[in-house]
Amino acid sequence: MDKFTQKYFDAFMADIIARNPGEKEFHQAVREVAASVAPYIVEHPHLMDLKVLERIAEPERIIIFRVPWMDDNGEVRVNRGFRVQCSSVIGPYKGGIRFHASVNLSIMKFLAFEQTFKNALTTLPMGGAKGGSDFNPRGKSDAEVMRFCQSFMTELFRHIGQDTDVPAGDIGVGGREIGYLFGQYRRLRDEFTGTLTGKGLNWGGSRLRPEATGYGLCYFATEMLATRGQSFEGKTVVVSGAGNVAQYAAQKAMRLGAKVVTLSDSDGYIYDPDGLDEDKMAYVFELKNIYRGRIKEYAAKYPTAKYFPGEKPWKTPCDIALPCATQNEIDEAGARALIAGGCQCVAEGANMPSTPEAIQVFQDAGILYSPGKASNAGGVATSGLEMSQNSVRQHWTREEVDAHLHRIMSDIHAACVKYGKEPDGTVNYVKGANLAGFIKVADAMVDQGLV
Ligand code: NDP
Ligand code: 2IT
Numbered sequence: 001m002d003k004f005t006q007k008y009f010d011a012f013m014a015d016i017i018a019r020n021p022g023e024k025e026f027h028q029a030v031r032e033v034a035a036s037v038a039p040y041i042v043e044h045p046h047l048m049d050l051k052v053l054e055r056i057a058e059p060e061r062i063i064i065f066r067v068p069w070m071d072d073n074g075e076v077r078v079n080r081g082f083r084v085q086c087s088s089v090i091g092p093y094k095g096g097i098r099f100h101a102s103v104n105l106s107i108m109k110f111l112a113f114e115q116t117f118k119n120a121l122t123t124l125p126m127g128g129a130k131g132g133s134d135f136n137p138r139g140k141s142d143a144e145v146m147r148f149c150q151s152f153m154t155e156l157f158r159h160i161g162q163d164t165d166v167p168a169g170d171i172g173v174g175g176r177e178i179g180y181l182f183g184q185y186r187r188l189r190d191e192f193t194g195t196l197t198g199k200g201l202n203w204g205g206s207r208l209r210p211e212a213t214g215y216g217l218c219y220f221a222t223e224m225l226a227t228r229g230q231s232f233e234g235k236t237v238v239v240s241g242a243g244n245v246a247q248y249a250a251q252k253a254m255r256l257g258a259k260v261v262t263l264s265d266s267d268g269y270i271y272d273p274d275g276l277d278e279d280k281m282a283y284v285f286e287l288k289n290i291y292r293g294r295i296k297e298y299a300a301k302y303p304t305a306k307y308f309p310g311e312k313p314w315k316t317p318c319d320i321a322l323p324c325a326t327q328n329e330i331d332e333a334g335a336r337a338l339i340a341g342g343c344q345c346v347a348e349g350a351n352m353p354s355t356p357e358a359i360q361v362f363q364d365a366g367i368l369y370s371p372g373k374a375s376n377a378g379g380v381a382t383s384g385l386e387m388s389q390n391s392v393r394q395h396w397t398r399e400e401v402d403a404h405l406h407r408i409m410s411d412i413h414a415a416c417v418k419y420g421k422e423p424d425g426t427v428n429y430v431k432g433a434n435l436a437g438f439i440k441v442a443d444a445m446v447d448q449g450l451v
Contacts, residue, residue, distance in 0.1 A: 001039065008048065009038040016057055023106035025327060029113050029352060030057050032359075032371075036434035050450070052442045059112060061085040064105070065155040067133055069148045072141055081152050083131035083159055083167075084112035089444040091125035092163055094380060096170030098132035099148075099177065107327070108132060111170075114351055115380070117437030118373040121412045124384035129165055131156070137172045149180035157185050162193040162390070168383050169198045171326065174244055174289075175210070194390025197383035206386035208401040209379075213349060214248025215402075216378015216409045217322060218256060221347035223413040224368045225320075227427060230344075232256035236275075238318040238343075240264045241325035242288055242295045245349040245376065249322045251281050262313040264325060265295045269313040272298070272305035317341035324349035335361035348372035359430065366426065374412050374433035381408045 001009065016030050034053060041047045067079040082105065085093045095115040098107075108130050116128025135148055160167060169178055178198045185195055192204075199205035208215070218232065225231050235258045239250045242263045250260045259275035263284065272280070283301060287293040299307035314321070314334035321343050323329055327350065330338070335358035338346065345368040348354065352372060354362070362369040385404055389396055396404075412433075419439075420432020 001035075005038050005042045008042055009034055012038070012053065015054070019058075020106075020109070023109060025106045025110040025352070026113065028356065029110040032356065032430065033113070033117065033434045033438065036431045037438045040435060040438070046446065047442055050446060052445050053438075055445065056087060056116060056438075056441060057113065059084050059086045059109065060088060062105075062109075063156075063159050067135065067148065067152050067155070069144070069151045071144055079133045079135040079148070081131070081133045081155060082108045083156060083165070084108045084129060085159075085165060086112035086128040086130075087116040087441060088127035089441055089448060090120060091127045092161075093129035093165035094119055094126035094168075094383065095129040095131070096168045096380075097173045097177075097181075098130070098170040099135045099137050099172030100132070101134055101136040103132045103134045110327070111351055114373050116441060117434060118377045119380055119384075120437040120440040121374060121415060121433060122377050122381040122384060122408055123411055124381060124408075126166075126380065126384050126387075129167070130170070131167055132170065132173075135172075137177075142176070145177060146180045149177055150184045153181050153184040154188065157188045160185075160195055162195045162387070166194070166383070166387060167196055168380070169244070171243065174198075175200060194387050197386040199386070204386075204390055206382060206389055206401060207396065207398045208405065209382045209386055210244065211248040211252075212382035212401075212405055213245045213376050213379030214250070214324070215252045216381065216405055217245070217249050217324075217347055217349045217375050218252035219378065219406055219409040220370060220375040220413055221320065221322070221345060222256065223410060224345060224347060224370060224427075224429070227417075228344075228368065232258040232320070235259070235319040236261055236317065237320045237322060238262045238313050238316050238338075239322045239324055240269070240313055240329060240353070241323070241350065242284065243324070245379070246322075246324035247281075247284060247288065249324050249349050250276055250284075253320070253322065254278075254281065258320065261318070262316055263295050263298065264313050266325075267294060268296060268307055268309040268311055270295050270298045270305050270307050271313070271316055272302060274304055314338050315341065318343050320345045320347070322347055322349050323353035325353065326350055327352040328355050330354045330358045332357035332361060334358060339365045339367070344368060346370070347375045349376050351376065363428070363430075368429075370416070370429040371433055373437065374416055374429055377412055378405050378409055381405065
């Protein structure tokens with residue numbers, strides 16, 4: 001950065017920090033984008049004059065609401081609900097809903113901000129939003145989850161709609177929760193529209209939506225590896241998480257010929273030196289999605305596998321790492337451990353799983369590294385395809401959806417290369433994704449005037 005750009009960047013960040021005190025995840029996400037796009041803004045002074053980045057970093061609307069519900073013992077519980085509507089400049093607000101005890105305003109705002117650029121990258125007409133609650137679904141009965149979802153939607157419904165804001169799943173929100181949320185939305189509105197995505201197949205859902213984030217991640221990583229004449233074939237892969245994204249990332253990596261040796265949850269990770277196979281995957285799907293069990297049970301079922309309580313999987317020697325659990329799960333020490341273990345490619349399935357220090361380690365080591373907003377965009381892209389199918393009241397085949405997903409991930413990769421290619425020929429995927437997403441959103445804002 002030259003002196004003038006640095007001055008612009010420093011003043012911008014000082015303002016962000018002053019206006020949003022204590023929101024460290026939000027600061028982190030904004031800082032990364034601002035560092036990538038500041039030189040472009042300085043070269044295009046109208047974007048500076050129109051305060052385009054300043055406007056994107058101030059969500060169009062934030063809704064915070066009380067979610068009261070009753071547990072199975074008849075006790076009243078109170079949670080906090082959020083919907084952060086960051087930008088609707090290129091389409092209706094779109095983004096997931098997260099139910100996790102850690103949810104707060106900072107996390108919602110970072111996710112909505114990231115989503116805005118991610119959705120722009122998908123090439124589909126979707127704005128950016130995120131929502132959720134500090135409700136912890138762990139250990140709750142189906143009836144409790146249903147009552148919570150109904151109470152949550154009883155407030156949220158007035159702020160969303162198929163042309164306004166279309167929520168979907170994220171951590172703690174999968175098919176079950178989308179069902180309860182959709183049922184209550186339909187009841188309150190008395191209409192059947194595609195206002196949520198990730199719906200069940202026989203009530204408006206798209207084929208391949210459950211698989212889309214993990215599969216899309218592997219399609220994107222395939223393109224990254226191809227830039228160095230490599231592929232998944234024969235590679236050892238470390239996956240973190242054991243939820244929706246991790247499951248399908250692991251399945252696709254395995255089917256592309258890789259040996260997937262780890263899965264994790266917030267209690268620890270399992271290491272299976274023999275790698276996952278179709279039978280073991282089927283067990284994981286059942287364990288996590290039907291019995292809602294913990295990943296340590298894998299090691300009890302398959303004794304060649306070992307469980308490491310309280311640890312993250314980054315010390316495991318590997319060629320490729322696919323972090324698919326949560327934000328800031330790879331710190332500097334984790335990144336160094338990955339490099340020491342031979343890792344050549346980190347493709348993010350989660351949103352912002354690497355700390356800034358970890359990203360620096362990857363970039364200094366010259367390995368392939370892609371940020372979540374590029375490599376995990378297959379989920380929301382397929383949500384966009386679900387919206388299209390709902391609009392024309394049609395269902396596409398799995399093959400049709402997969403072909404779209406392939407093309408979209410490949411287009412996102414091409415955009416990253418176009419905007420992120422360095423003079424030495426390597427691709428800076430952070431810069432590429434941030435710049436490509438920003439330019440699309442910024443140009444639309446310029447076209448639409450000061451709103
Ligand atoms: P799930 O709830 O299905 O799974 C989350 C997994 O991550 C679980 O194994 C969970 O373990 C683990 N996890 C969650 N929080 C933590 C934590 N604080 N520390 C350690 N482990 C944790 O969520 P998804 O798979 O849908 O989401 C995973 C990531 O992917 C998130 O970052 C999400 O934002 C991102 N993402 C999701 C998309 C989607 O379509 N679902 C699309 C794009 C990105 P435990 O059970 O112990 O909580
Ligand atoms: O982070 C994400 O992109 C998601 N959780 C998916 C959002 C969506 O609208 O499908």
